[in-house]
Each structure stands twice: as C-alpha cells, then as structure tokens.
Amino acid sequence: LRKNVEDFTGPRVRSDLGFVTFDITADILGGRKGMVFFLTCIHLQSIFDWNVKQLFLYLSAEYSTKNNALNQVVLWDKIMLRGDNPRLFLKDMKSKYFFFDDGNGLKGNRNVTLTLSWNVVPNAGILPLVTGSGHVSVPFPDTYETTKSY
Amino acid sequence: LVSFSGSMEPAFHRGDLLFLTNRIEDPIRVGEIVVFRIEGREIPIVHRVLKIHEKQNGDIKFLTKGDNNAVDDRGLYKRGQHWLEKKDVVGRARGFVPYIGIVTILMNDYPKFKYAVLFLLGLFVLVHRE
Numbered sequence: 668l669r670k671n672v673e674d675f676t677g678p679r680v681r682s683d684l685g686f687v688t689f690d691i692t693a694d695i696l697g698g699r700k701g702m703v704f705f706l707t708c709i710h711l712q713s714i715f716d717w718n719v720k721q722l723f724l725y726l727s728a729e730y731s732t733k734n735n736a737l738n739q740v741v742l743w744d745k746i747m748l749r750g751d752n753p754r755l756f757l758k759d760m761k762s763k764y765f766f767f768d769d770g771n772g773l774k775g776n777r778n779v780t781l782t783l784s785w786n787v788v789p790n791a792g793i794l795p796l797v798t799g800s801g802h803v804s805v806p807f808p809d810t811y812e813t814t815k816s817y
Numbered sequence: 818l819v820s821f822s823g824s825m826e827p828a829f830h831r832g833d834l835l836f837l838t839n840r841i842e843d844p845i846r847v848g849e850i851v852v853f854r855i856e857g858r859e860i861p862i863v864h865r866v867l868k869i870h871e872k873q874n875g876d877i878k879f880l881t882k883g884d885n886n887a888v889d890d891r892g893l894y895k896r897g898q899h900w901l902e903k904k905d906v907v908g909r910a911r912g913f914v915p916y917i918g919i920v921t922i923l924m925n926d927y928p929k930f931k932y933a934v935l936f937l938l939g940l941f942v943l944v945h946r947e
Contacts, residue, residue: 721827723865723884727847737871739847746827746884764889769870769878784848786865788828793912796848 714787715749722747723786728805730779732772740766742781775809824883825850825863833915835863837908845869845879845903850910853881856895861907864890870900878902 725744742762868880878900882889
C-alpha cells in the first residue's frame, strides 16, 4: 500500500510523515494477532524548545470490534531526548509490542487506523499529549495466514 | 506525589514531584500517564497506558508499562489479573516539577554553579565549626 507524504501539524510542531509501504500479516496462533510493518520518515525539530526535555513518541492503532467499541494498541514507541537527531527515518519496522486483540476483532477489520502521537515531557511543567494530524488506515484480511512471515 | 522509582526514566527521576488530576469523566487513552494501585498493595505506581479495550457502556480494561521497563506491567498485577480497570486508577499525571533533581541538573549544566554550591557548603561548614 502506498501513500503520499502527509504533514503532521500540531500546535508547536511541523513534521513530515511518509508512509511508503507496509505489510500486514495475521498470525493464526492463539488470539488474533496482527503484525504491522511500516516505513516512516518523521521530522520533529521545531518542538524542542528550551523547556522540552524529551518527547515520548508512540504509534497506536485504533479500531472498533464486536466485543469492544474502542480499542487502542500502542504498536511502537520511542523516547527522543533533546539533542538527539530530530529526523527519524525508520525502514521496515516491526511492531514493538504484540498487536493482540481482545477477541477476534482484527479479522476482516477494514477500519484499523494508525496514528502517531507524542507526550511532550518538559524540564518542568505540564505534560501535554499531542496527536499528529495524519493517520493511515490499515485493513486486515478476511483470512488468517498459516505461516509466520516475520 | 513524589516519584521514587526509576521505571519512568528518563521522563521522571527519583525525587520528582508529580501533579495529578483525578477527574473520573476523563477517558483513559493510550499514551497517558496514570497513577494506579494494585489491589492489596499500598504503593501507587505511575506508568503509561499501553493498551485499552473499552466497551460501549464505558467499561474499560487497560494495560500499562513503565517507559524504562522492557516489558509491560502484567508481572506487577495481582496473580491472575491481566488488566487494570477504572477503579484501580488513583489519578492522571498532568505535570511535574523536578524537585530534588533540579539541583543536580543545575550543577551538571553549569559547573560554575556547582563550584558556588560547593564553596558555599564549605563556608557553611567552616562557619559552623567556629
């Protein structure tokens, strides 16, 4: 699946996000597990002002199932300290945490949405959560795969 | 609430002072830092929400993890407990002040400040001896 480069704009940040390709396989073992690969290019320079100590970035999948009206699963996270390279170019990343559903709600689910968000951790003060404005939909197939392709 | 473990580093360090809110109507969402208590344990834990499954009627079960921990908190929960619920939540971390930490940070970033502190401490000791 190919997507155009999208802009993420939050109140204090301008970042580029490129979703070039991602693969999804559903594993037949136990609960209904989804593995998500993605390629992202993120640029978060302007958010690091004098009072920003770090950003806690996380990619979360949000979807609805018969069992639960709202599900949110963090697939990947990263701590970016002030001074770290603010450009992230991550290729073919596997999800860091197992994407288990509470039930069988991933099969045939066309409406799984991935969003990138971050928690701004200041040197002192408020801890805001900011959600990037772009998002990508990840449709899961109707059938399970019998072999693991990780 | 004073943070006393290192499981949320590098965001919070031991000695940091956290400010919490506890509005029941605030929905629990991933990425938030919640303060919760495990049944039968006194000490509250401050970790980040990793996963939520919420029903139409608002019943929610969620999983947490410390930023600095390699695994999620299931090992910390009660035996047989896989999820936290709204009733386990004591508050949400909205802000913090690096309480004791700030002095060491300043001393690290500004060596002149460190020398001044040491110099003053030295003076203090001398004056007291007399």
